[in-house]
Amino acid sequence: MKDxxxxxxxxxxxxxxxxxxxYFLGETATQAFAGATLLVTIGENLRLRRKVKALQARLLERD
Structure with missing residues (x-):
């Protein structure tokens, strides 16, 4: 019941x-979604670039 x-x-x-x-954003809500999507995509791109760099460095160390 509590759940x-x-x-x-x-x-x-x-x-x-x-x-x-x-209610508050109205017609600009789609622009807010687009902006949020753009920011998340940029953040994910930066995170993945750092990860690839680290993996490449580890791979070069092994050789």
Missing amino acids: SIYLLLTALVCAGIAWAFW
């Missing part, structure tokens, strides 16, 4: 956040 209440409360909070997002 059901927490689940319902979480759903209500998420619904409220979603309503506020669309």
Whole structure:
């Protein structure tokens, strides 16, 4: 029973956040999604570049 209440409360909070997002951003919401996607993609690219550099360095050390 306790889990059901927490689940319902979480759903209500998420619904409220979603309503506020669309209510306040309106037509610019798609631009916000595009901007967030761009920032996440740039961050992921930087993270992967660092990882590739580290893997290349380890590979060169083994040779």
